[in-house]
Amino acid sequence: MRLTVIGTGYVGAVHAACLAELGHEVLGVDLDTERIAALAAGRPPFYEPGLGAMLRRTVDAGRLRFSGSLAEAAGFADTHFVCVGTPQLPDSGAADLRHVESAVTGLTAPLHRTPYDHVLIVGKSTVPVGTADRLARDLPAHAEIAWNPEFLREGCAVRDTLCPERIVAGVSSAWAEARLRQVYATLLEAGAPFIGTDPATAELVKLASNSFLATKVSFINAMSEICDATGADVLTLAAAMGADPRIGPRFLAPGLGFGGSCLPKDIRAFAARAEALGLGKSVAFLREVDEINTRQRRRTVEFARRLAGGTFTERHIAILGAAFKPDSDDIRDSAALAVAETIRRLGARVRVHDPEAVDNARAAHPALQYALDVAKACEQADVVLHLTEWPQYRELDPVALASVVRVPALLDTRHTLDTRAWRAAGWTVRAPGRPRLD
Structure with missing residues (x-):
């Protein structure tokens, strides 16, 4: 054809x-x-x-x-x-x-x-x-x-x-x-x-699907907040919930939340269209889904501040990840870059690494500093933030990396690093929704 x-x-x-x-x-x-x-x-x-x-x-x-x-x-x-x-x-x-x-x-x-x-x-x-x-x-x-x-x-x-x-x-x-x-x-x-x-149903399928997936992400992140307050473990909670076939494990990954060009704008557009139809109450929960997602960025900044000793002034912060997700150079509505920019505005010197998205990030956020290798990004860092779950970061040697930072402190927002290995190498490790083990 x-x-x-x-x-x-x-x-x-x-x-x-x-x-x-x-x-x-x-x-x-x-x-x-x-x-x-x-x-x-x-x-x-x-x-x-x-x-x-x-x-x-x-x-x-x-x-x-x-x-x-x-x-x-x-x-x-x-x-x-x-x-x-x-x-x-x-x-x-x-x-x-x-x-x-x-x-x-x-x-x-x-x-x-x-x-x-x-x-x-x-x-x-x-x-x-x-x-x-x-x-x-x-x-x-x-x-x-x-x-x-x-x-x-x-x-x-x-x-x-x-x-x-x-x-x-x-x-x-x-x-x-x-x-x-x-x-x-x-x-x-x-x-x-x-x-x-029919065309109307087909149009709804995409928006309804994305809204449902965004709701799952925000739900488990809301549970992460509860876990932080009670000492429960959000990863075990997510695994136990996902074992129920009616729920399933996909999109029950706690962390920094969703970004990119689809989920954030789609749930907002869906809510706006429902309001235009006089049905805003039917999808009012999407406003809270959006707020929970945005709140994860603020929570990450606060976790990082605590790891940095309560202030970002004169602190060096290393950011691992700029793309909104791995295997992409897309930085649209990137939670990682939103966190990096906030920390910079609060007085820190921020250096960012990403396997593919550095050029795009530099064009959009020129005030941030960038590095083409992880060791350079982490040089003399007071805190290392893991913000995009690239598989390359799972292969990092925490012992070798400890030799280049000023303070071995790690915030794993994506829950994909072997935190036991990092702790064994002398790092202070925090992961939202997980109990402190050190």
């Missing part, structure tokens, strides 16, 4: 490459000429394991190319995936739909001259419920809109696309469903579940 992907940011670039990997002929469209040039050369503009090799393979095979023209897209295929961003509006929690509206509007005009009798526009962007129905009103008679939400996790997006847990298709006609089944035929033959529904 011939397909277009409009918007080649994180979702669009991955989706375009994976569609080409499945054997389709794909045209990626974006107004950012530098991004288009990089992608056409097989260079993804962000770090995502496996994506670079797939881009080069599909571009070299001639199944994937890129353009800056929506008119070219309209003449290239009869099925168009819209993968542009929906950031949070600066003055509210609502989603900014300007990019989605611009993509659909920009495609509509040349659709009047398209050689195809029937055209399908497929939204993958995360949008408030009702967006598809509103956009459909201005489409030409031979075009219709469907919604096919993405469920990608940064760091394993290629695998999530090629081995999906489900494919949700919100359609208004049997033709549209058949078309999407044809797009994903290889995945369906491999056993991927296909859930056909």
Whole structure:
């Protein structure tokens, strides 16, 4: 099949490459000429394991190319995936739909001259419920809109696309469903579940799923606060809860909370849309979920202050992690960088290390200091904060690292380090929600 992907940011670039990997002929469209040039050369503009090799393979095979023209897209295929961003509006929690509206509007005009009798526009962007129905009103008679939400996790997006847990298709006609089944035929033959529904339900699936996952994260972090007050152990609590199959262990990982480009903005947008519908009370709990998540950052700063002797003035603080999650260079709404900036403003000298996100972090937070190796980041540190759970940090030698810091004090907010080994090496270790063992 011939397909277009409009918007080649994180979702669009991955989706375009994976569609080409499945054997389709794909045209990626974006107004950012530098991004288009990089992608056409097989260079993804962000770090995502496996994506670079797939881009080069599909571009070299001639199944994937890129353009800056929506008119070219309209003449290239009869099925168009819209993968542009929906950031949070600066003055509210609502989603900014300007990019989605611009993509659909920009495609509509040349659709009047398209050689195809029937055209399908497929939204993958995360949008408030009702967006598809509103956009459909201005489409030409031979075009219709469907919604096919993405469920990608940064760091394993290629695998999530090629081995999906489900494919949700919100359609208004049997033709549209058949078309999407044809797009994903290889995945369906491999056993991927296909859930056909209406566009409104498909829009809700993504927001409801992210809201539920965010609630699980904030719930266990709220329990971590209770554990700190009572001497209980949040890791044992989470394991015991997760052993119940009705609850499950996933997303019951206590720590610094969630960040990134999806969960924070999605729960705020969902709450804003519910309020616009007069149903704010139905999802009022999401405001508390958001507050609990934000509170973890403040709690982390306070834990670090105590480890630093009650003040950050004249203290050197080492930060391990800048990306919002491992296997990504994405720093959008990074809890790690939010903590680092707060500590810097409180008087500390802060040096940050991250395996992939240093360049992005430096561009966004130039007042922080950065190091390309962990030992340099920790040199003469009074406290080391473990804020992003990169697997490389689990391999650190606490004995060797103790020789470069000024004070061997560690705050493990992600609960992934072997704290017994660090304590045995002479470190004072704190982990929120866990009893003090030293």
